[in-house]
Amino acid sequence: MRSAPPEFETIEVAGVATEILIRGIGRPILYLHGGEGIEPDLAFVETLAAFGKVYAPSHPGFGGSDLPRRFGTVDDLAYHCLDLIEALDLRDCAVVGASFGGWIAAEVAIKASSRITALVLIDALGIKISGPETRDIVDLFFLSPEEQRAVIYRDPAPAARPGTIEAATRIARNRESFSLYGWSPTLHDPKLRGRLHRVSVPALLLWGAEDRVVKPGYGRAYAEAIPGATFSLIAGAGHYPHIEQCEATAGELARFLEAARVPAGEDA
Amino acid sequence: MRIWQFTEQSYHPGWDKTDGPLRIMPPSGVLDPPEVSDLLHRYLDEWLLGDELGFDLMVNEHHASLTCMSAVNLSTMAILARQTKKARLLSLGVPMANRMDPLRIAEELSIIDNLSRGRLEFGFVKGSAWELFISNENPARMMDRFWEAHDLILKAFATRDGPFSWEGEYFNYRHVNLIPPIYQAPCPPMWLPASSPDSARLAGRMGYVVAAFLNGHQAKNTFASYRDEYLKTHGRPAALDRLAYLGMAVVAHSEAEARQRAEKLYAYYSTVSRSPAATMNPPGYSPVHANAKALLHGGGNPYANIMADGTPLPANPSLEVLADAGILFWGTPDMVYDQITKFNALVGGVGNFLCMTQGGYLGHAETVDSLKLLATEVYPRLKELALPQAAE
Numbered sequence: 001m002r003s004a005p006p007e008f009e010t011i012e013v014a015g016v017a018t019e020i021l022i023r024g025i026g027r028p029i030l031y032l033h034g035g036e037g038i039e040p041d042l043a044f045v046e047t048l049a050a051f052g053k054v055y056a057p058s059h060p061g062f063g064g065s066d067l068p069r070r071f072g073t074v075d076d077l078a079y080h081c082l083d084l085i086e087a088l089d090l091r092d093c094a095v096v097g098a099s100f101g102g103w104i105a106a107e108v109a110i111k112a113s114s115r116i117t118a119l120v121l122i123d124a125l126g127i128k129i130s131g132p133e134t135r136d137i138v139d140l141f142f143l144s145p146e147e148q149r150a151v152i153y154r155d156p157a158p159a160a161r162p163g164t165i166e167a168a169t170r171i172a173r174n175r176e177s178f179s180l181y182g183w184s185p186t187l188h189d190p191k192l193r194g195r196l197h198r199v200s201v202p203a204l205l206l207w208g209a210e211d212r213v214v215k216p217g218y219g220r221a222y223a224e225a226i227p228g229a230t231f232s233l234i235a236g237a238g239h240y241p242h243i244e245q246c247e248a249t250a251g252e253l254a255r256f257l258e259a260a261r262v263p264a265g266e267d268a
Numbered sequence: 269m270r271i272w273q274f275t276e277q278s279y280h281p282g283w284d285k286t287d288g289p290l291r292i293m294p295p296s297g298v299l300d301p302p303e304v305s306d307l308l309h310r311y312l313d314e315w316l317l318g319d320e321l322g323f324d325l326m327v328n329e330h331h332a333s334l335t336c337m338s339a340v341n342l343s344t345m346a347i348l349a350r351q352t353k354k355a356r357l358l359s360l361g362v363p364m365a366n367r368m369d370p371l372r373i374a375e376e377l378s379i380i381d382n383l384s385r386g387r388l389e390f391g392f393v394k395g396s397a398w399e400l401f402i403s404n405e406n407p408a409r410m411m412d413r414f415w416e417a418h419d420l421i422l423k424a425f426a427t428r429d430g431p432f433s434w435e436g437e438y439f440n441y442r443h444v445n446l447i448p449p450i451y452q453a454p455c456p457p458m459w460l461p462a463s464s465p466d467s468a469r470l471a472g473r474m475g476y477v478v479a480a481f482l483n484g485h486q487a488k489n490t491f492a493s494y495r496d497e498y499l500k501t502h503g504r505p506a507a508l509d510r511l512a513y514l515g516m517a518v519v520a521h522s523e524a525e526a527r528q529r530a531e532k533l534y535a536y537y538s539t540v541s542r543s544p545a546a547t548m549n550p551p552g553y554s555p556v557h558a559n560a561k562a563l564l565h566g567g568g569n570p571y572a573n574i575m576a577d578g579t580p581l582p583a584n585p586s587l588e589v590l591a592d593a594g595i596l597f598w599g600t601p602d603m604v605y606d607q608i609t610k611f612n613a614l615v616g617g618v619g620n621f622l623c624m625t626q627g628g629y630l631g632h633a634e635t636v637d638s639l640k641l642l643a644t645e646v647y648p649r650l651k652e653l654a655l656p657q658a659a660e
Contacts, residue, residue, distance in 0.1 A: 141551070142401060143546050168559075168561070168563040172563060175551035178551065179408045179550065180409065
């Protein structure tokens with residue numbers, strides 16, 4: 001029932017069967033998908049593959065990846081990413097995450113790993129910046145799928161209906177897992193912001209100029225909490241610039257990775 | 269058949285004071301506190317009358333809703349425990365996956381059971397989907413949380429030799445020591461609502477009373493699943509007292525008067541849809557396979573109300589259709605008796621009728637009159653109802 005599209009491989013990561021898409025050659029780029037699973041991000045993964053070897057796993061509980069009972073927090077997902085980096089023996093690895101995946105990427109980056117040498121957050125969720133009576137992040141769980149699209153996209157189009165029970169099952173699993181990890185505190189970890197000073201690699205934050213889920217001001221506060229981070233707006237995009245402005249986002253990302261490049265050993 | 273008298277304790281005077289949802293979102297400013305007080309006392313008075321008339325009583329719970337002010341049902345239960353004389357008192361129920369402190373639930377239930385000298389019955393309920401936006405408890409894995417709380421509470425009820433510790437996946441207690449202990453050892457009668465065959469089977473395995481809520485002839489499938497699983501697990505057929513159905517009922521002296529009362533009562537039904545859309549099924553509340561099926565074939569509840577012939581309940585049904593559907597029984601005492609016995613036979617027999625005797629805009633005097641007619645003209649005959657013959 002959880003069969004993956006044929007281009008996925010399945011690897012064992014610390015005992016967790018993990019579905020992963022591997023594309024391109026060169027410097028490893030670990031791409032962490034958002035709350036809707038890998039499907040919406042596939043075109044971005046293909047675009048990134050022009051600039052390195054992209055590893056795009058489905059997080060435990062998403063797509064066709066297993067969900068062990070012990071998994072229930074973004075912290076668990078971050079450790080799983082570190083396990084995955086070791087299992088694939090990735091070195092000089094850039095970690096890139098969008099939206100919910102950006103939250104995971106930030107949680108990975110505060111847990112030191114000499115294998116990680118760059119961090120890119122695209123409209124990341126995960127931190128709390130205002131007081132208790134202000135929601136920094138739109139409560140996506142309070143919105144129907146159609147309402148979510150309306151707030152996420154600058155130019156929302158109707159969602160395509162799944163054509164098979166397998167595709168529908170993946171969507172249903174993705175939604176449930178997104179809730180498991182993000183329900184409360186809603187799409188953030190109150191502790192994360194105070195730990196971002198631990199990020200010790202070059203960091204870029206890309207933000208849709210018209211993001212209504214987490215506004216650009218939220219992105220700037222995120223960037224300010226990360227030592228030396230660069231913040232850059234992507235014009236003509238809402239919460240998913242990597243989808244709505246795929247080429248522009250991938251281009252900015254590639255220029256940053258090139259500029260931040262430190263001489264390293266062999267490419268994976 | 270036993271009748272359990274039930275009202276949601278709505279604040280119907282506010283229903284037309286807001287255009288938006290009646291749940292989660294309505295401004296509490298539309299409620300007038302003196303009127304709230306009057307209504308709460310009125311509902312208690314009706315339950316006390318029901319106790320005198322020989323009904324058992326049921327209380328439910330919802331949160332942040334104009335359709336149901338019963339946000340703390342066990343406080344209402346405690347009042348009834350003290351003020352009623354004979355009625356069994358059913359809390360249906362305690363939304364366990366929404367409560368962060370199961371030990372506290374056990375303590376509240378124990379006080380009620382002792383106050384009532386052992387008249388408590390209760391159901392652990394999953395709770396409506398939209399409650400999760402109030403409690404903030406995660407819909408994902410909520411049933412795991414539910415069953416851990418269930419196990420902890422039952423152990424607290426059964427333990428009489430001092431404290432035990434509990435270090436579970438969701439709950440941690442150094443010392444669980446229920447004082448006073450529960451009155452009905454090892455535990456009061458337990459109920460579980462079920463809308464799907466899976467949950468009905470689960471209730472059957474546990475041997476708890478299964479309750480189908482306002483789902484018309486879908487209840488037949490619910491009960492069949494329960495009976496089948498009960499027989500497999502316990503090696504004997506389930507007695508009628510294991511099965512419960514919740515429907516609405518109103519009685520009057522004439523058909524014309526009953527029709528007026530039924531219209532007022534049925535107004536409750538129109539409020540169900542006045543909830544924010546996304547709150548009806550947060551991700552994780554329903555199983556993945558059910559959600560996947562709905563995504564593939566378009567939305568729709570696979571366990572929605574059906575008529576006796578299996579067709580869906582029509583939109584804007586007439587009162588006659590509602591009576592046939594088992595949603596709302598109404599009329600003179602003879603009409604109501606006939607409707608209930610017909611429905612009872614079609615669903616294969618049910619031992620407990622959870623009877624919404626008040627709802628919508630049905631006023632106090634009408635409710636009292638209807639209750640008295642139900643008690644004197646209908647209930648004595650319903651008590652005799654045995655298992656219908658040739659139930660499929």
